[in-house]
Amino acid sequence: MFAKSWQLVGHVSQLEKTGQFFTAEVAGEPILVTRANDGVIRAFYNVCPHRATKLEKKEAGQKKILQCSYHGWTFHLDGKLNKAPNFTDEDSACVSNCALRPVRMEILESLIFVNLDDHAKPLSETYGDFFERLERFPFMGELKRVNQKTRVIKANWKAFIDNYLECDHCHVAHPGFVATLDMKNYQIVTCDNYSVQGSVVKPDKTMGTTDLNEAEMQGGEFYWLWPNLMVTIYPGPGNMATIQMIPIDHETTLGVYTYYFRDENLTQEEKDLVAFAEQVRQEDVELVELEQIGFRSRAFTRGVYSKSEKAIVQFHEMVLEALGR
Numbered sequence: 001m002f003a004k005s006w007q008l009v010g011h012v013s014q015l016e017k018t019g020q021f022f023t024a025e026v027a028g029e030p031i032l033v034t035r036a037n038d039g040v041i042r043a044f045y046n047v048c049p050h051r052a053t054k055l056e057k058k059e060a061g062q063k064k065i066l067q068c069s070y071h072g073w074t075f076h077l078d079g080k081l082n083k084a085p086n087f088t089d090e091d092s093a094c095v096s097n098c099a100l101r102p103v104r105m106e107i108l109e110s111l112i113f114v115n116l117d118d119h120a121k122p123l124s125e126t127y128g129d130f131f132e133r134l135e136r137f138p139f140m141g142e143l144k145r146v147n148q149k150t151r152v153i154k155a156n157w158k159a160f161i162d163n164y165l166e167c168d169h170c171h172v173a174h175p176g177f178v179a180t181l182d183m184k185n186y187q188i189v190t191c192d193n194y195s196v197q198g199s200v201v202k203p204d205k206t207m208g209t210t211d212l213n214e215a216e217m218q219g220g221e222f223y224w225l226w227p228n229l230m231v232t233i234y235p236g237p238g239n240m241a242t243i244q245m246i247p248i249d250h251e252t253t254l255g256v257y258t259y260y261f262r263d264e265n266l267t268q269e270e271k272d273l274v275a276f277a278e279q280v281r282q283e284d285v286e287l288v289e290l291e292q293i294g295f296r297s298r299a300f301t302r303g304v305y306s307k308s309e310k311a312i313v314q315f316h317e318m319v320l321e322a323l324g325r
C-alpha cells in the first residue's frame with residue numbers, strides 16, 4: 001500500500017533557497033529531496049550508486065555539494081555525479097552513468113509527494129477534486145511548514161484512520177470539539193480515493209478566541225487521503241495540519257503531525273488552535289490504544305458499522321482491494 005501510493009514527504013517552504021534539501025523515508029526507502037542551482041525541486045533515492053551507502057544523513061540542510069561518507073563520491077544537487085575519487089579518466093565509462101536514481105515526485109498546493117510506483121496514476125488524477133478544494137482556501141499559497149511533532153502510538157495504523165473517519169465518537173470523547181462545531185450540520189462525504197468531513201462553526205464560538213476575522217470564517221474541514229494521510233483545516237487564522245500514520249509494526253505506529261501557518265512565530269490565536277488540536281489528538285490516541293488491547297482479545301472477531309461510518313467502509317474496502325481480497 002505504501003510503496004504504491006502517493007506519500008507526502010514535505011512542503012516547498014522547506015526548500016526556499018537553492019542548495020536546500022531534506023530527507024524522508026517512504027515504505028522503508030530512503031528519499032532525498034533537493035532544490036538544485038537551476039531552482040528545480042527533485043526527488044531521489046538517498047542511496048549512493050557506488051556501494052549503496054545512505055548518502056545524506058541529515059534531516060535537512062543547505063549544501064553546495066553532497067558527499068557520500070564512505071568513499072567520498074560527490075554529487076550535485078541535481079543528482080549528477082561530481083567526482084568519484086579513486087576512479088581515473090580511464091574508468092570514466094564505468095562511473096559516467098552513476099547519478100542518483102530519481103523517484104517520481106509531484107507538487108500540488110506546495111505539498112511534495114513521491115510515489116515509488118512507476119505505474120501509479122499521476123497525483124493530480126488520484127484524489128478527485130481534493131486539490132481544487134484546497135486551492136479554494138485563500139491562505140493556502142502563503143502557508144509555511146512551521147513545525148512537526150511525532151509520537152509513537154501503541155496501535156495499528158488503521159485503527160487511527162478508522163478513528164479519524166467517523167465522528168460518532170465525538171460527543172463522548174471530544175467535548176471541546178463538539179462545543180465548537182455545529183454538530184447538527186456535521187457531514188461526511190466519500191470521494192475518489194479520499195473523504196472529507198466537517199461542519200460550520202457555531203456563530204458564537206471560535207477556536208480559543210472571540211475575535212475572528214469574518215473573511216477567514218470557515219468550517220473545520222477534515223480530509224483523509226488513501227492510505228495514511230490526513231489533512232485538517234481548522235476554523236480561525238489561515239492554517240493547515242497534516243497527520244501521517246506510519247506503521248512501525250502491526251501494533252505500533254509512528255504518528256507524524258505537521259503544522260502549517262503563515263509565519264513561524266505563532267500568534268496567540270494560532271497557539272490556542274494548536275493546543276486545541278493536540279487536545280483532540282490526545283483523546284483519540286488514548287482511544288485507539290484501548291482499542292488495540294481489544295483487537296488482541298479472543299473476545300473480538302469483527303465489528304459493525306453505523307450509517308454515519310461510510311468513510312470507514314470506503315477505507316476498509318480499499319484496504320481489502322489493495323491486499324487482493
Ligand code: FES
Binds near residue numbers: 053071
Ligand atoms: S558507497 Fe558512496 S562513495 Fe562508496
Ligand SMILES: [Fe+2]
Binds near residue numbers: 163164170280283
Ligand atoms: Fe476523534
